[in-house]
Structures are given as C-alpha cells and as structure tokens.
Amino acid sequence: MRQEGRLVTAGQHSFTVVQVSDTHLGRHPGPIRSGYPDSDAQLETVLLDVLRLHHGADLVLVTGDLAEDPEAPVYQRLVDHLARLPAPIVGLAGNHDDPGVAREVFVGAGHGFDGERVLGNWLVVGLDSCWPGHSAGLVHPGELHRLEDSIDRHPEHWVLVAVHHPPVTVGSRWLDRLTLTNGDELLATMARHPQVRACVFGHIHQTYDAMHGPIRLLGCPSTLVQFLPEASDFALEPVESGYRVLRLHPDGQLETEVRRVPATVPGELPA
Numbered sequence: 128m129r130q131e132g133r134l135v136t137a138g139q140h141s142f143t144v145v146q147v148s149d150t151h152l153g154r155h156p157g158p159i160r161s162g163y164p165d166s167d168a169q170l171e172t173v174l175l176d177v178l179r180l181h182h183g184a185d186l187v188l189v190t191g192d193l194a195e196d197p198e199a200p201v202y203q204r205l206v207d208h209l210a211r212l213p214a215p216i217v218g219l220a221g222n223h224d225d226p227g228v229a230r231e232v233f234v235g236a237g238h239g240f241d242g243e244r245v246l247g248n249w250l251v252v253g254l255d256s257c258w259p260g261h262s263a264g265l266v267h268p269g270e271l272h273r274l275e276d277s278i279d280r281h282p283e284h285w286v287l288v289a290v291h292h293p294p295v296t297v298g299s300r301w302l303d304r305l306t307l308t309n310g311d312e313l314l315a316t317m318a319r320h321p322q323v324r325a326c327v328f329g330h331i332h333q334t335y336d337a338m339h340g341p342i343r344l345l346g347c348p349s350t351l352v353q354f355l356p357e358a359s360d361f362a363l364e365p366v367e368s369g370y371r372v373l374r375l376h377p378d379g380q381l382e383t384e385v386r387r388v389p390a391t392v393p394g395e396l397p398a
C-alpha cells in the first residue's frame with residue numbers, strides 16, 4: 128500500500144543479494160586461453176569468499192557469460208560449483224552462452240533462470256539480452272514487455288533489474304561497441320516505473336556505478352579476468368577477481384559494494 132508516495136515497509140526486513148558474473152568456464156577445468164588463470168579455480172576461490180562472508184545471502188545472481196564453451200556438461204560443472212552456496216540461485220545468459228542449454232541445466236538443478244523472484248517488498252527481474260550471432264546485446268520487445276508486466280503485477284514492490292549487457296556505454300571504446308544495442312529502450316522502460324531502483328549487469332568485467340535519473344546502474348567484475356577501464360582496445364587489468372553485494376532495504380534504499388577476492392590476481396596476463 129502506498130502512503131505519501133512511499134511503499135509501506137512495516138514488518139519488512141532487508142535482503143542481501145550477491146552478484147557473481149562472467150565465470151567463462153571452459154570445456155574442461157583450466158585456462159580458456161593462453162596466459163589466463165584457471166576459470167574453475169578462480170570461481171572456486173570467489174565462491175569460498177562469498178560463503179565465508181555472505182553465507183546468509185538471500186539470493187545469488189549469476190549474470191551471464193557462464194560458459195566459454197556453451198555445452199550442457201560445462202553448465203553442469205558450474206551448477207556443481209554453485210552447489211557450495213546455500214542461497215537460491217538465478218542465472219542469466221550472456222553472449223558466450225547458449226541460453227536454451229544453460230536454462231535447461233539451471234532449471235534441472237532447481238535454480239531460476241532469468242524470470243522473476245520476490246524478496247519481501249523487492250522484485251528482482253532477470254532479462255535475456257542475448258542476440259544470437261553477436262557479442263553485443265539486444266533485449267527483445269517480448270522481454271521488455273515481460274519486465275513491464277512483472278512490474279505491473281507487483282505494484283507495491285521496489286524493483287531490481289538484472290541483465291548481462293549494460294544499457295549504457297562505459298567509456299571503453301572497444302567494449303562500448305558491444306553493449307546493449309537498444310539500451311535506450313531498456314532505460315526508458317525502467318524510467319517509466321519509479322519503483323525501479325537499480326539495474327545490475329555483467330559483460331564489462333569491471334566495476335561500474337552511475338545514476339540514470341533515479342536508477343542506479345551497476346557493473347560487476349568477472350570471477351575470471353578483469354578488463355582495463357577506459358581502454359581503447361582490448362586490455363586486461365591485473366587486479367583481483369570480484370563480486371558485488373547488494374543490500375536491499377524495505378524503504379527502497381540500496382547499499383552495494385564490490386568485494387575483491389585475495390589470491391585471484393592472475394600471475395602473468397597476456398599483452
């Protein structure tokens with residue numbers, strides 16, 4: 128029930144959401160390319176940190192580029208890694224993924240895949256931004272409609288949107304050619320609903336934090352390797368892997384931080 132423009136919060140409490148992104152698991156455990164660290168080992172180190180510091184998380188979002196080789200056994204290995212976490216898990220596909228295969232494995236393991244999830248008076252909506260044959264993303268009209276429908280069915284809820292590709296450019300020339308092609312449409316759709324508080328995404332392998340009007344736009348590090356911010360051409364940054372933690376409060380406020388995980392700096396990155 129709305130009162131004086133705010134959503135009623137009596138009896139509600141805050142929720143913790145952990146975002147893990149761009150795990151890029153290969154066909155077999157090990158580096159997916161020369162000079163890279165082992166994708167599985169990096170993910171395991173990150174998940175152990177999540178387990179140690181955020182054991183009681185209410186939801187884990189895994190925001191795409193789950194696999195470098197998008198095959199069922201690879202997604203199964205990811206699900207096996209994620210089984211360490213007691214929290215409910217929702218996956219999303221990225222440009223490296225096969226959304227159908229990933230969904231089948233995630234749902235088969237009892238996890239969510241995009242869709243929606245309610246946490247108290249918050250609604251979390253995952254959107255598919257895969258554009259087959261392209262590294263850039265596209266949120267199809269049907270997904271935008273699903274987002275609006277989901278919001279309309281939860282008029283008393285604050286909203287967190289999760290998607291793989293960022294809806295904005297991030298100041299990195301090579302990466303900005305690979306963002307969401309219709310990011311403006313997604314931003315306009317979210318802006319029509321004042322209860323949308325934030326949009327989290329992966330894809331950029333780096334931290335990002337900016338406002339679009341009242342909507343907070345938040346990018347997440349990769350569990351594997353990090354892209355150098357503001358780079359003109361592809362370049363890696365030798366910093367630790369990370370994940371994002373969001374604290375969703377019943378009054379619509381949101382707190383967030385990126386946790387960098389020790390022992391995940393790659394030794395020697397390729398030039």
Ligand SMILES: [Fe+2]
Binds near residue numbers: 349
């Ligand atoms: Fe990625």
